[in-house]
Amino acid sequence: MPDARDAAARSADHAGIHRLVDALVPALIAKLGTLNVGELEVREGDWRIRLRRPAGAGPTYGRRATDRPSRAHPGHEQHGHAPGAPEPHRTVRASHAAGTPGDQSTNGSSGPSLAPVGPGRSGDAGPDREAPEGGALTRIATSPAVGVFQPGPRAVGGTRVRAGDPLGVVDMLGVPQEVVSPVDGIVVGVIVDAGTAVEYGQELVHLEIATLVEGR
Amino acid sequence: MPDARDAAARSADHAGIHRLVDALVPALIAKLGTLNVGELEVREGDWRIRLRRPAGAGPTYGRRATDRPSRAHPGHEQHGHAPGAPEPHRTVRASHAAGTPGDQSTNGSSGPSLAPVGPGRSGDAGPDREAPEGGALTRIATSPAVGVFQPGPRAVGGTRVRAGDPLGVVDMLGVPQEVVSPVDGIVVGVIVDAGTAVEYGQELVHLEIATLVEGR
């Protein structure tokens, strides 16, 4: 069964998310931040809006996967690596967090987070590792397989690489699977130590995009 | 265990709900109505905001009680009365619905609804039947018991009554329980026919508040 959503719809979603974060949400939060109410829900036509102040340590069930303690890979636990799910839109969240006005919360929570949970969220790995157009400076080379990571000679900070260049291999049952650079750029550093067991999609090498580097 | 929330907090909640409905929500909905996205969630400090477009016939589980079909009281079904839960803030919702701008939905849904689900929502019957300060013109006399309703001589449209005046009785196993007017006002009409089985808290007589009537 193919994903029913096309690229246009997905891009509209992304645009909507940005508009929401930039313009509407801060105002809404600023206005409501002073009220002593636990949760509000409003419905209008196709839309349902719910505002909720977390009861305690914050939610909850649906986020457990990412909270899983680092118990994975006991055979390799010297590396302390947890193959937890990478949080989607990490870069988006970080970049907008700084600019969000009206944050009057005083608790020690980890700051605002944005997680679109509409259709097309799963099985769509690409966007998870890419910064939005013109947004971030960095890209990540991820693991093409489950196995043991061995960085190659180019996986050294400062090395200039082109998109498709090999950065190392993930050994899957003796068969090396190439880790390649997703962009023309410069290697910032290796995220995972040599010999570490990695899962599919795991972030391995940090890169800066060449065009942005040039533009500095 | 007493309700931990005091009157001040509750009144702040109500004020917040009104501000939200009047100022923020319509703008938010107007901006987002054109986007093709299923659900968004944003967190900021103490607040969590979720926007969701219903998948089909609309939600859902938590609202079933009020959707219960009129299968109650088969012994009295000629009256067609269902002792379903009265929907909270019915008056608020109705009055704001007309004035809500930017409603571009074309479906046959019953319009916007507002249901605060914060603390203190249950076991706090009073506010459910009262209009907010300065908001609505009408008040409702409700049933003091489960039994059979018999309107009294004053429960006739146009009758002027004072708060505490009897409007009829609910016969509970042969013991009449008095239905009284909650306000000084004028009877608009009887909501439930004589001889109908009613549940505790059921809306029985519709009244206009005297001060507002005078002020016209």
Add this chain to the structure above:
Amino acid sequence: MFRKILIANRGEIALRILRACRTLDVEAVVAYSEADRDSLPVQLADEAICIGPADARRSYLSAPAVISAAVVTGCDAVHPGYGFLSEDETFAEVVRAHDLTFIGPPPEVLDRFASKEGTRRLLGGYGLPTIPGSDGMLRDDEHALHEAERIGYPVLIKPSAGGGGKGMRMVRTPRELESAIKVCRSEARSAFGDDSLYLEKWLEDNRHVEVQVAVDRYGHGVHLGERDCSVQRRHQKILEEAPAPTLSPAARADLCERAIRAVVAAGYENVGTLEFLVDARSDFYFIEINCRIQVEHPVTEMLTGIDLVATQIRIAAGEPLGFSQADVQSRGHAIELRINAEDPANDFRPGAGVVEAYQAPGGPGIRMDSHLYPGYEVPPYYDSLLGKLIAWGPDRPTAIARGRAALDELVVDGLTTNVEIHKALLASETFLDGRMTTNLLDRIGSAAFLAAAARS
């Protein structure tokens, strides 16, 4: 069979009764207080009716409100669940006066078993041992010593006029008795203005074991085995299991058979539970009878496959039991964990609030009887029971392992629960060895018990 039943209760037991009605193809009306408007039984019911405000005295405990609701909704029977009006024989009589059937024993049976003391005498007369005591009040020291010798030490000296443990003293030897009796007399005189004393056998480290029975209108009765409810905190059961881990098959059979013989002979009717104290030598003493369905009934249902609530309804409708003792076959082992909204870190203070997330555990042998759902607001007005996690297994270790796994699966976010104490129990050697006694948790202190579990 009834046409339509009013369920005059709330929470998980209202849901349980609703399910039994559905299975029996009987209509059900859920009577609810304003605080329970959004509750799961109300949502699932074909029909529901608000009977009063949150205050139970004006809703679930109000006989007129409940009966009026039954009358106006056209019910022909009322199921009271447990607690509230379930053992109120006056209520049962008023129900009958309105041509409705009370689902439980008929009023005259309730009346016969209404007094604890009277029931002990009644069933004692039909062969059930009760806690041995002195022959009336103690006349003098000689009489006291003689009676203590007859009962066997240790004995408890109890003031006739006292209550709640006040003025009681346990003695282990004749010498202790002679000196304590003087103190007790003077204490009783000053406290109650009455220095009459009597003796009762002191049961050290006892277990609470109860026998489930079902007797139809025609005097045909069966027992459905026993349950061990020794895991208690301040006299509140928190974990129940069956079979009782410390009873031999012979002791178990003896207990159950004597229980059913006695209640049938005494004219009991409908389902009921006979509670016993059992000492270290497996001697058992009848304490009281509960003339209703119990919280822990699922333990027995898991073992026998017999629906106790449906049985209760069918008996009340005048149907014959329909099965004999030989048809009651017990299989495996079951444990029920009461999940309460209580804070173990704060002396188990009950709590309330919104269920942010709820996920029931599942898998083979797991049953979760709960009225929770995500978004449900647990009202603060009633008891703190959120649900019952029942784990069955072909043997006790498997039931315990499944219970442990199920506790790890259970998600109740937004409320503080007592799940911690269950995890500690299912990991405690005392429990695993089947050595829990009714006073154990309180003697150690529940907090100390939890702390010890956390350390190991």
Add this chain to the structure above:
Amino acid sequence: MFRKILIANRGEIALRILRACRTLDVEAVVAYSEADRDSLPVQLADEAICIGPADARRSYLSAPAVISAAVVTGCDAVHPGYGFLSEDETFAEVVRAHDLTFIGPPPEVLDRFASKEGTRRLLGGYGLPTIPGSDGMLRDDEHALHEAERIGYPVLIKPSAGGGGKGMRMVRTPRELESAIKVCRSEARSAFGDDSLYLEKWLEDNRHVEVQVAVDRYGHGVHLGERDCSVQRRHQKILEEAPAPTLSPAARADLCERAIRAVVAAGYENVGTLEFLVDARSDFYFIEINCRIQVEHPVTEMLTGIDLVATQIRIAAGEPLGFSQADVQSRGHAIELRINAEDPANDFRPGAGVVEAYQAPGGPGIRMDSHLYPGYEVPPYYDSLLGKLIAWGPDRPTAIARGRAALDELVVDGLTTNVEIHKALLASETFLDGRMTTNLLDRIGSAAFLAAAARS
């Protein structure tokens, strides 16, 4: 016992295996595709590892990905669940080559039972009846008439080179045979370039009945009774039950005993299921064996109280079965309803989407094996099974009544499910009378069946 098991599957069966591991106190690692990152088994697992993208060929069906995941997480066994790699003997061999244990039959046993035709011959040789057919290809009309007479009408003429029902013809009399055989020969010649034909007995209105077996490494085997899986839609089971409603106790015992004798004699190992077609006269014909756990295994677990997944793991670990045929006691009746994300109004087209609200049904005898939770997004890449609602009762009518009540309780908002067809089935006279046959729903048409149910 194993130290750590890789669960190489998803959805409800991954959860089921995880629960078995917990009960056995064995660590478990859930291997998942990117599409299943937020799935319940991943959330509940102590450990989980992403093995590839949503596309099953690069994740759940990729032997290297699965085995590499097992190796790097330090597992010593792999549980394949059902579907995916569960019956792939090459996979089982590679698993063993990496010093891991495949949880299922050993590779050489899988190999022995790999071919359907070979297995029919093998087990036929150990006394299991198979569908009667002609003695090889039909030489001429005389041979055809002779063989048809011997097999008994009606018979099916099948082209040797055909497949998928193409070029087949059913005939009821010698006259029909003589005329049809010419047409078939010419059709087969033009379609396949080969006009060889053979005959097979035509089974009208058959039922699908399967026997659950478990055999340990030491040749000790038991059957765990049968299951009737006759309620099918386009050869997909949608409801299974046990005991089979139309078999007499004697026929049932005969079927099950012959099945276990044959597979033990043929050297089968681990849990498995033998599928049979059963005709109106209760004659049965062996079709195939499934060398894995089946979707419908909970039906048998409810009746016997035996954990089949744990049994499977224990046998693979080399443990003896630990119980004998006499220990397998079946109690009551159980029905499993497969809840699928399918739209009955649109030819049962499978769907996907976000679960807006989810509430599992409960109460006595109800078990819901499902990986759903509120907010879970069902991915579109895999099969449409959302869960299995299993209802047990002391008898078939009670199991059905409970199933009906449970369907009314089940809430799955946000997705279109096939709950409607289950409601129709549990209300249909044909089903209530136990008269469902494998082709019934398709013959009537599922839409017509639903429409008829809605009218009544």
